Amino acid sequence: xxxxxxxxxxxxxxxxxxxxxxxxxxxxxxxxxxxxxxxxxxxxxxxxxxxxxxxxxxxxxxxxxxxxxxxxxxxxxx
Numbered sequence: 607x608x609x610x611x612x613x614x615x616x617x618x619x620x621x622x623x624x625x626x627x628x629x630x631x632x633x634x635x636x637x638x639x640x641x642x643x644x645x646x647x648x649x650x651x652x653x654x655x656x657x658x659x660x661x662x663x664x665x666x667x668x669x670x671x672x673x674x675x676x677x678x679x680x681x682x683x684x
């Protein structure tokens with residue numbers, strides 16, 4: 607439960623204060639998702655089994671979607 611005495615500015619929205627840093631985080635995440643998705647499509651189109659590194663990468667990227675998305679939402683104006 608949040609403390610009503612703490613202003614909203616001290617909550618999640620200030621984890622990464624620098625807008626440029628957030629842009630780098632979002633950009634790196636998107637590039638990683640596109641690269642992993644493209645690799646998955648490539649293996650699938652050749653009817654090859656997905657290597658372990660790809661399975662793990664996709665799982666980690668899916669897991670990281672929650673904090674990256676939360677960071678984006680926390681820094682969006684209402």
